[in-house]
Amino acid sequence: RVLARAIATHGEIQPDDIDLILEEKRQSIRQTQILDFYPATEKISDIGGLDNLKDWLLRRGGSFSERARQYGLPHPRGLLLAGIQGTGKSLTAKAIAHHWHLPLLRLDVGRLFGGLVGESESRTRQMIQLSEALAPCVLWIDEIDKAFAGANSQGDAGTTSRVFGTFITWMAEKTSPVFIVATANNIQTLPPELLRRGRFDEIFFVGLPSQDERREIFSVHLSRLRPHTLQDFDLERLAYETPDFSGAEIEQMLVEAMHTGFSQNRDFTTDDILEAASQIVPLARTAKDQIEVLQAWAAAGKARMASRSGNQILGGAAFN
Ligand SMILES: Nc1ncnc2c1ncn2[C@@H]1O[C@H](COP(=O)(O)OP(=O)(O)O)[C@@H](O)[C@H]1O
Ligand SMILES: [Mg+2]
Incomplete structure (x- = not known):
């Protein structure tokens, strides 16, 4: 229908029409509200x-x-x-x-x-x-x-x-x-x-990130936040000191650390991030039971590991 209208207007399909079609799709979706x-x-x-x-x-x-x-x-x-x-x-x-x-x-x-x-x-x-x-x-x-x-x-x-x-x-x-x-x-x-x-x-x-994965997650977020000063952050140390933290919690501690730095009129540092981490209780510690159920389920071969480091189902030492 939209295509017909577009062709009627221009006699052919133009790049603008794609936008028209997308907009029309958006409308039809909005109407359903599902x-x-x-x-x-x-x-x-x-x-x-x-x-x-x-x-x-x-x-x-x-x-x-x-x-x-x-x-x-x-x-x-x-x-x-x-x-x-x-x-x-x-x-x-x-x-x-x-x-x-x-x-x-x-x-x-x-x-x-x-x-x-x-x-x-x-x-x-x-x-x-x-x-x-x-x-x-x-x-x-x-x-x-x-x-x-x-x-x-x-x-x-x-x-x-x-x-x-x-x-x-x-x-x-x-x-x-x-x-x-x-x-x-x-x-x-x-x-x-x-x-x-x-x-x-x-x-x-999808389990908690391993140490290597946490380093990558810090790297992903810090490269976005501080592309020019990424090398000032100690990614190894951050990853090492944050067992049991999820990606979302890592993101949360970065925001906290930024507030600290911003409020003191300076850039935030590795220490600010670790200080923020010490204030957060990882969900992994409170949701231990739920994680163990998931772990057992995955270990029984019901699912593939999303992470390569397959034995690293739990992020750190907290469950040993
Ligand atoms: N593996 C990851 N790599 C990078 N960022 C992550 C990762 N896991 C979580 N995050 C961050 O935390 C946020 C929330 O994660 P989300 O994907 O909503 O978790 P879930 O759906 O598993 O509950 C993401 O938008 C992202 O910023
Ligand atoms: Mg989600």
Whole structure:
């Protein structure tokens, strides 16, 4: 329809029309209120560590191209990223969309379930139709564990189970290039059907960063914050002194350290960062049980390690 309008106006398709089409897509998405267009500017190089996961993605660089179809490759179908909060799962979802130059659609699962009885199913179908209409695209389902806790596709009468049934059937049968990235903090409540082969191309366990990975995460963020004075920071020491901290917590301590420096009219230093770290209690220490469950699950071969240093499931010594 938009194309027809564009052709009618200009007699051909011009670069401006692409913007027109994108804007039109944005409008249609906004109307449904279930999906959001999410701007994705993060790059794979913005992810510190997670080398196995990054390799997996880099090996699939051109896999949504026409050339890949001619080669006979199927479209990648999707990934499930499981692990505790703040380890870069959402970041990865954004980087994937950017890497493949695909629009990123974020599903608001809460909105799927709000409203009147019976509405959830029709919204689910609407969401599926819309993402197929916008394909190729990345459909990002953040914290899918919260949405489908306790559901089963053998259809008891519950709304959750019916929505889940519709969704899982679509996942198994879809041929359109909608790449699903689902993230989960808790795998215990996930319906087992979701974890079965053929739903996702791969399930990755995203653990706490190892020392090497923490160095990379510091490097990623400090190169962005202080590109010209990066060498003034002692990355080795920062990585060594911050076992159990997640990427999100590393980012948080950098912001704290910047406040310190800024308030004293000077630049922030390695010591400021370490001082900030000493004020933060890593989630890893309070969520120990949850991490151990995830660890056991991953160790049982239910998921691939996102990190190369496979024995480094827990970030540091706190659990020995
Ligand atoms: N591996 C990482 N490399 C670089 N930054 C990270 C990493 N993990 C987390 N971060 C930082 O923390 C922020 C929050 O992480 P996020 O991806 O939302 O975690 P999750 O989705 O696993 O809870 C990110 O936007 C990023 O700035
Ligand atoms: Mg997240």
